[in-house]
Amino acid sequence: MAKTQVYCGMFVHSTKKDYMRILQNHAIGVKEGKIVFVEEMIKFQLKANEKEHEVIKLNNNEFLMPGMIDTHIHAPQYPNAGKGLDQGLLEWLNKYTFPTEAKFKELEFAKNTYRKIVRRTLENGTTTASYYGTIHIDACLALCDIIEENGQRALVGKVNMNANSPDYYIEESVDVSVSETKKFVDEVLQKKYPRVLPIITPRFAISCSQQLMDALGLLAIEKDLHVQTHISETEDECEMVGKLYPECEDYLDVYDKAGLIRNKTVLGHGIYLSDKERKKIKQKGASISHCPNSNLSIRSGIFNARQCLSEGIKVGLGTDVSGGYSPSMMDAMRTAIHVSNMLTIKDRTHKPITHREVFMMATYGGSQALAIDHLVGNFEVGKEFDALLVSLDCPGSQVDIFDDDTPEDLVQKFIFLGDNRNIQKVFVNGEDVLQRKVPDVCPKA
Numbered sequence: 401m402a403k404t405q406v407y408c409g410m411f412v413h414s415t416k417k418d419y420m421r422i423l424q425n426h427a428i429g430v431k432e433g434k435i436v437f438v439e440e441m442i443k444f445q446l447k448a449n450e451k452e453h454e455v456i457k458l459n460n461n462e463f464l465m466p467g468m469i470d471t472h473i474h475a476p477q478y479p480n481a482g483k484g485l486d487q488g489l490l491e492w493l494n495k496y497t498f499p500t501e502a503k504f505k506e507l508e509f510a511k512n513t514y515r516k517i518v519r520r521t522l523e524n525g526t527t528t529a530s531y532y533g534t535i536h537i538d539a540c541l542a543l544c545d546i547i548e549e550n551g552q553r554a555l556v557g558k559v560n561m562n563a564n565s566p567d568y569y570i571e572e573s574v575d576v577s578v579s580e581t582k583k584f585v586d587e588v589l590q591k592k593y594p595r596v597l598p599i600i601t602p603r604f605a606i607s608c609s610q611q612l613m614d615a616l617g618l619l620a621i622e623k624d625l626h627v628q629t630h631i632s633e634t635e636d637e638c639e640m641v642g643k644l645y646p647e648c649e650d651y652l653d654v655y656d657k658a659g660l661i662r663n664k665t666v667l668g669h670g671i672y673l674s675d676k677e678r679k680k681i682k683q684k685g686a687s688i689s690h691c692p693n694s695n696l697s698i699r700s701g702i703f704n705a706r707q708c709l710s711e712g713i714k715v716g717l718g719t720d721v722s723g724g725y726s727p728s729m730m731d732a733m734r735t736a737i738h739v740s741n742m743l744t745i746k747d748r749t750h751k752p753i754t755h756r757e758v759f760m761m762a763t764y765g766g767s768q769a770l771a772i773d774h775l776v777g778n779f780e781v782g783k784e785f786d787a788l789l790v791s792l793d794c795p796g797s798q799v800d801i802f803d804d805d806t807p808e809d810l811v812q813k814f815i816f817l818g819d820n821r822n823i824q825k826v827f828v829n830g831e832d833v834l835q836r837k838v839p840d841v842c843p844k845a
């Protein structure tokens with residue numbers, strides 16, 4: 401019989417009550433990938449038994465935290481990460497993004513690129529990602545296989561677009577777009593991946609007709625699927641949506657009329673949402689993916705995370721590669737703080753979000769945003785053990801520790817000064833997936 405792995409030391413996670421709860425001298429028991437107990441070390445020591453337990457002791461400068469959850473990332477845009485940030489959203493899509501995504505018709509190119517982004521995000525501590533693919537079904541299916549092979553947890557969306565898109569990158573008709581999506585969803589579900597699910601992914605209201613969104617909304621309801629899309633990211637985009645859908649009350653209403661706003665819906669950005677739209681998002685149990693690096697890099701706007709959190713809206717963080725140049729959720733945490741600080745600089749009555757809120761949004765908040773908080777997101781008994789072993793004194797660490805640093809200071813220092821070198825192990829369902837032997841990444845892709 402497999403032993404229960406028992407990690408002993410310091411843990412940090414978020415709960416329903418606390419954005420950041422630190423447990424010192426605690427023990428977490430993990431059996432068959434699941435958390436079976438969380439208790440004080442003294443209590444565990446009373447029942448510890450060599451035959452049943454494999455004890456792993458953390459040192460003083462190490463801690464465990466939940467794996468990070470990237471609620472919005474475009475896998476096919478990874479080749480563009482760190483370049484082409486000289487345009488605003490709509491021009492950027494046409495000049496850089498659509499030409500790159502069109503290349504995913506080529507399956508080998510797709511596979512090589514997807515291997516790189518999945519490895520890179522895992523190394524940076526992303527245990528779950530909600531990926532946008534492209535319109536190409538074969539490439540999206542390959543992305544699912546590669547995620548599975550590498551041991552990551554994910555939602556994967558075949559992108560839908562049948563309007564206002566270039567001739568070389570558009571789906572032929574509503575029928576083709578819907579039937580390809582159904583085929584993708586069915587194939588993914590049939591494969592019964594333990595940790596990969598399909599997500600309905602209309603790109604945004606500009607590139608989908610109402611008829612297409614209606615059909616996708618029906619499909620999501622019929623099969624109880626997740627949904628992801630973009631909303632209110634830039635002012636130009638909002639203006640164009642107003643012109644394209646004059647019969648709708650507002651941007652959210654375009655999606656809501658189609659049945660796309662559900663408790664499994666994650667909306668990217670939402671910078672320019674009205675009070676009424678936010679109220680409806682909350683009512684419907686949908687969520688927002690805040691992508692701060694992208695919002696600054698392509699100059700979309702300043703999202704008010706404090707407002708959404710205080711209204712009780714579920715908010716996760718996203719990298720939005722490649723509108724955001726960094727695939728790291730640590731970058732997303734830091735940049736979210738800076739974006740919120742900008743609001744305080746403009747208005748001193750604004751209460752900025754802190755390391756505690758961003759930690760929650762990168763972990764538990766992300767799991768709530770993707771409606772997978774019954775499975776992962778924190779260290780509750782019964783959940784799968786998706787976790788990071790963080791070491792602040794590992795080789796290459798850029799974090800220096802001082803005698804008067806408190807446990808919370810260590811976590812703060814990791815958020816602000818840490819990087820992937822401090823992430824020593826990445827557990828998904830109890831397995832250190834960085835140790836997996838996976839096919840090599842082709843250097844030329």
Ligand SMILES: Nc1nc2[nH]cnc2c(=O)[nH]1
Pocket residue numbers: 474489493497603604630633694720723
């Ligand atoms: N940031 C971002 N916004 C979008 N809106 C529609 N498509 C995209 C995209 O690929 N990236």
Ligand SMILES: [Zn+2]
Pocket residue numbers: 472474630668720723
């Ligand atoms: Zn995006």
